[in-house]
Amino acid sequence: MSIVAVLAVALGGDSIPAIVPRPAHVTVQPGAFTLRTATVIVTDRALRGLGERLADDLFPATGLRLAVRTGAPAGTGTIAIRLDSSLARLGEEGYLLDVRPSRLAIRAYRAAGAFYGIETLRQLLPPAIFRQAEMTGVAWRIPAVAIEDVPRFAWRGVHLDVARHFMPKEFVKKVIDLAALHKLNRFHWHLTDDQGWRLEIKQYPRLTQVGAWRRETLIGRKDQDSTKWRFDGQPHGGFYTQDDVREIVAYARARFVTIVPEIEMPGHSQAAIAAYPELGNRGDTLPVWTAWGVDQNILNPGEATIQFAQNVLSEVMGLFPGPWIHTGGDEAPKAQWKASPLAQARIRELGLKDEEALQGYFTRRMDEFLTSHGRRLIGWDEILEGGLAPNAVVMSWRGVDGGIAAARAGHDVVMTPGSHTYFDHYQSSDTAAEPLAIGGFLPLDTVYAFEPVPPALTAAEARYVLGAQGQLWTEYIPDPKRAEYMVFPRLCALAEVLWTPREARDYADFTRRLATHLERLAALDVNFRPITN
Numbered sequence: 001m002s003i004v005a006v007l008a009v010a011l012g013g014d015s016i017p018a019i020v021p022r023p024a025h026v027t028v029q030p031g032a033f034t035l036r037t038a039t040v041i042v043t044d045r046a047l048r049g050l051g052e053r054l055a056d057d058l059f060p061a062t063g064l065r066l067a068v069r070t071g072a073p074a075g076t077g078t079i080a081i082r083l084d085s086s087l088a089r090l091g092e093e094g095y096l097l098d099v100r101p102s103r104l105a106i107r108a109y110r111a112a113g114a115f116y117g118i119e120t121l122r123q124l125l126p127p128a129i130f131r132q133a134e135m136t137g138v139a140w141r142i143p144a145v146a147i148e149d150v151p152r153f154a155w156r157g158v159h160l161d162v163a164r165h166f167m168p169k170e171f172v173k174k175v176i177d178l179a180a181l182h183k184l185n186r187f188h189w190h191l192t193d194d195q196g197w198r199l200e201i202k203q204y205p206r207l208t209q210v211g212a213w214r215r216e217t218l219i220g221r222k223d224q225d226s227t228k229w230r231f232d233g234q235p236h237g238g239f240y241t242q243d244d245v246r247e248i249v250a251y252a253r254a255r256f257v258t259i260v261p262e263i264e265m266p267g268h269s270q271a272a273i274a275a276y277p278e279l280g281n282r283g284d285t286l287p288v289w290t291a292w293g294v295d296q297n298i299l300n301p302g303e304a305t306i307q308f309a310q311n312v313l314s315e316v317m318g319l320f321p322g323p324w325i326h327t328g329g330d331e332a333p334k335a336q337w338k339a340s341p342l343a344q345a346r347i348r349e350l351g352l353k354d355e356e357a358l359q360g361y362f363t364r365r366m367d368e369f370l371t372s373h374g375r376r377l378i379g380w381d382e383i384l385e386g387g388l389a390p391n392a393v394v395m396s397w398r399g400v401d402g403g404i405a406a407a408r409a410g411h412d413v414v415m416t417p418g419s420h421t422y423f424d425h426y427q428s429s430d431t432a433a434e435p436l437a438i439g440g441f442l443p444l445d446t447v448y449a450f451e452p453v454p455p456a457l458t459a460a461e462a463r464y465v466l467g468a469q470g471q472l473w474t475e476y477i478p479d480p481k482r483a484e485y486m487v488f489p490r491l492c493a494l495a496e497v498l499w500t501p502r503e504a505r506d507y508a509d510f511t512r513r514l515a516t517h518l519e520r521l522a523a524l525d526v527n528f529r530p531i532t533n
């Protein structure tokens, strides 16, 4: 048992309330605050929107329409939500939550902190609070606690591949909502790949007219022998219009989630080449890819293609206000560049060593472009191979070594190793009892045991580790329900890795709280994998 839990028991209180991720400091006190018809939500002018959102969230299950008053005194029977300039120690995202039988108060230095205080408050209520119809016979009691909470990491992310299988806009919003419930603050949206281009680009309409649709999809696991491949004969596709994106960006912003859009280059680009064959190396007309794996068809490194990529990124920057733009960079086989006169001439002209250095040059051109527009390029760890672009942030997916190398070179890093953060891997060793997955084995306790800061880093280097995120690649994940099954409850474990102080992490205590948390997810219609092992 942790020190906090021992203290709580010693004080005669219950164990730590079932909040996921577990707050940094919790003191359980006697008594409870009860929601009643007369309860009033009191906010600062700046936090009025958050107060209204809380009132809206509490209404369906309780049937109570709580009044929201701005600038009123926080007396008996009030829920006060306020900014406090003396709380700079809590940073952008920390908060204090003080629940007494007579009144309840959330205080934070910044609005994001107040938002997380509200998320904690919702989890202190019975799980039925997440239902969308009035739940009779439930006592809406909030146990008296004093919570002081700040996140351990600044980058707490979840990634979703909507290229391999298109996921509808409503599901994207649900993922953002669930991210916020777990106090995650980055949504990495993998929008383009060989099998589909999902973002409307006004200058290049064929990207979605052609690139958003594939003729059919490989059935089952990809066999080494391509003569054995069988296809489903069903067209698959879809894309988000720019208006859809504006809606999703606003939805995320209201939940303090920054979207990190990803446009893959120069690899994972067959859908773009299918739309505009001049982007490829051979000028042949390709279909949007119907199989999985590492594709040999990559963008050519010519000046016109660099211009194309920058034009696309201009529209992306116009849609997404966040600081980070992801340009992929992973798995770009160089056979076509080796055979291409244009690529070889580029290598000579630019005095580059080889094809890897040419990809490094391509990435640096994107880095300069994004930097000149006040943004940061982020890419998968292959971008280290051809000489790292000066401002780039690295996502370390092939283990943590890329992250270590980048941090030592003074680059920001987000840890995304397959070994601990790939939610497309199996959740059980009994794979026959699970839906078909890409392979691998990533059980819940392994996610929980993940340590984003590799011990090899010094304290100074460790500061470059911004955090981590969970990945959902969707080759074998055809729809939202399967996506939920693969992500939950593993994302709950990762959220705790990212939020909770390292010394307060305790797997047994996590699984105890998770049992209640899964009732919340059930109320929210999340198709989580039940805990069976």
Ligand code: TNX
Residues within 6 Å of the ligand: 330, 331, 380, 397, 422, 424, 438, 473, 474, 475
């Ligand atoms: C590798 S992770 C990829 C993806 C696949 C994934 C499957 C990464 C940067 N590239 O394109 O979907 O493996 O696990």
